[in-house]
């Protein structure tokens with residue numbers, strides 16, 4: 148067990164190392180003159196960053212620099228679209244789209260001779276006057292990293308680096324100088340609301356769980372189930388900065404009087420699970436988790452539980468039933484978990500991103516946090532930008548930023564010169580934001596009032612080629628699959644709703660079906676047991692509200708304006724434009740195209756799979772949809 | 774679960790059974806051991822053979838009916854073996870918007886199976902999954918965990934060929 152004095156010593160020893168990793172960072176007493184930070188998050192790992200890091204180490208060794216230059220595998224830097232990415236300090240040179248072949252040159256030029264290899268940099272950081280830091284680019288400049296502050300900066304497998312950034316100081320402060328009431332007041336005053344979707348005030352939740360008989364067993368849980376497909380901020384925090392979650396959970400344990408925590412994390416996140424296990428072992432070794440932390444008499448430990456691929460387990464009561472070893476079905480509330488939660492004991496559950504904000508709020512104060520964001524939604528929010536947008540990745544922005552800013556500036560606009568059509572937030576429980584709400588400040592309450600919700604922060608951008616009925620159907624398929632089956636409105640209602648949507652996209656619906664659809668949506672909303680069912684109709688209702696024309700086109704004209712719904716489109720070849728090159732024929736997976744060389748080709752609509760491959764292959768724009 | 778899969782011959786080795794026994798011993802007496810034990814048993818055998826479930830049931834004193842209820846609730850668990858190469862196509866929102874549905878269709882036609890099935894020679898199995906967190910590379914699929922990203926339908930044959 149380390150004491151608070153020892154924590155201080157470790158911090159002093161390591162702070163120079165981590166402080167070096169910023170624009171104009173000072174080396175201080177740090178050993179290495181250059182730090183190479185390679186992203187080892189899931190996105191960059193998938194595009195080969197581990198091999199790049201290995202190769203770098205090899206080349207650095209060959210150049211005899213291993214005492215001067217260190218390679219650090221960090222968590223996600225955010226700009227996943229440009230992966231693998233790496234940053235070299237002190238120059239803060241941001242290399243993107245790294246390839247193995249670039250490594251030797253970067254080592255010999257940049258690390259040996261000190262010349263940044265500008266051709267491999269993220270081109271936005273290259274200006275006539277030299278290179279600029281990534282923090283000056285459109286993508287990073289409007290961001291304010293609180294929850295993600297250590298992601299991409301520290302080595303997540305090294306507790307010393309976390310301590311160097313001020314890690315575990317908030318826990319020390321709480322345990323030695325603050326009463327339980329002080330902590331709750333600080334969190335309440337900060338205005339922090341749950342980042343897992345509902346936006347419930349965190350301080351209030353903790354307060355509910357404080358009461359009861361002394362000595363009652365209580366629990367603290369972390370929701371790392373991240374069920375919204377297309378959201379990956381929680382995963383990035385776990386991969387890039389696992390200790391922040393432990394520290395925050397221990398603080399909550401002190402407040403409510405719990406000595407045990409559980410982190411429920413998706414099994415689909417192997418890297419996150421590994422890093423959590425490594426971090427847990429280190430935290431226990433240092434005694435920042437375990438018995439008698441810092442000698443204060445407070446004890447707290449954490450166990451991991453892996454989710455096994457059921458979306459409903461992200462719902463708080465279902466999550467607890469799952470940790471208990473059962474089918475993860477939700478329970479009716481009340482009783483709320485703060486009264487009767489895990490194993491029937493008082494429990495608080497917060498989302499990963501919520502936890503990641505806590506230590507900073509304790510250290511910097513409630514006013515600092517409340518100074519960011521909007522009146523009712525304080526602080527920042529992390530969004531996972533995905534879909535038809537250039538800068539796919541993670542961004543952390545103050546609450547109240549507009550969608551226009553997110554898409555056009557931070558996100559770098561829509562690829563291929565296409566037009567913005569809608570953005571989907573809140574996943575299967577959320578809705579679409581259309582152009583008419585492009586300038587609404589994004590916060591919890593505004594999103595609800597325009598028929599969507601914050602959700603966990605997935606933000607999927609769609610362009611003119613996306614059919615909104617198809618998107619609604621996509622989410623409904625998801626909820627039908629994931630409905631746990633316990634209550635009828637959700638189990639059967641969503642299935643019937645999906646059938647109606649299929650009828651529409653098949654061109655077999657009548658106008659009355661649209662009324663039936665809305666009626667059914669409302670029934671499901673009002674009568675389902677848990678929020679999964681209560682929110683399942685949202686994607687349908689919101690697309691219907693903003694894109695009614697599109698629904699009507701499917702029903703009345705039997706046309707899909709975006710050309711997406713297979714049963715309503717057919718592919719044809721314009722004989723005037725076709726030069727008979729045969730590319731379409733060669734690539735057709737359904738053998739549906741015939742034609743002699745140099746003669747106009749033809750598509751057999753009966754065989755056509757409507758995959759659209761021919762259209763993307765044709766160099767003469769001779770293929771069209773009708 | 775379709776019926777044709779029920780009579781899968783059990784091919785567990787003594788080593789695997791020993792591993793299972795050790796696993797159960799580690800968890801016996803801990804709080805709610807069932808799901809972690811099932812997860813790791815699946816790691817050992819590649820799926821959850823009936824025999825393993827029976828052993829788990831006896832050792833942990835949990836009824837087979839309850840175990841079956843848990844196993845079928847979670848999509849992560851499988852009662853039948855997967856192919857030598859298990860292909861998983863992401864149908865998460867980010868991937869779907871970028872056309873992963875077409876990749877999935879293409880794989881089904883190239884392999885001649887539908888999602889959830891295994892090719893006759895036992896080589897490939899195909900399934901859909903939801904967001905592996907590599908949305909930056911959308912659309913993506915994994916083959917035995919190895920990620921292939923920025924896919925187009927015409928890349929599918931080439932990728933399959935890598936695993937021949």
Ligand SMILES: Cc1cc2nc3c(=O)[nH]c(=O)nc-3n(C[C@H](O)[C@H](O)[C@H](O)COP(=O)(O)O)c2cc1C
Pocket residue numbers: 340341342343344345346347370371372373374375458459460461462463464496497498499501502603677678679
């Ligand atoms: C169907 C359903 C799925 C959910 N999935 C998640 C999830 O993946 N992650 C999460 O943090 N919260 C999820 N929630 C919200 C949780 O029930 C809970 O409100 C939240 O974890 C509380 O933490 P917070 O107050 O810090 O946001 C889900 C809710 C529902 C109804």
Ligand code: FES
Pocket residue numbers: 376377378863864865866867868869903904905906907908909911913
């Ligand atoms: S949606 Fe496919 S990896 Fe996230």
